[in-house]
Amino acid sequence: MNSTVNLLDVVALTVDLPQYNLWRGQVGTVVDILANGTAFEVEFSDRHGRTYESLGLRLDQIIVLHFEPKLPDKKATVVVAS
Secondary structure, eight states: OOOOOOTTOEEEESSOBGGGTBOTTOEEEEEEEEGGGTEEEEEEEOTTSOEEEEEEEEGGGEEEOOSSOOOOOTTOOOOOOO
């Protein structure tokens, strides 16, 4: 799968960040791309659109959520056991 993160992608945390009261699975939006694409400013908002946290996160701390079917990377290979 393509691991590219783009501006305005919806992402979920893959780790707990108790110092920010953020927990694995919480959903946010990428609002800036930092450090030449190795980090991302992610904004976490409530149901009313009010931001309650915004912080820089590394790629290994988030996963991009997809709301429609996504084709696999052409580089990816699927091995089927017989």
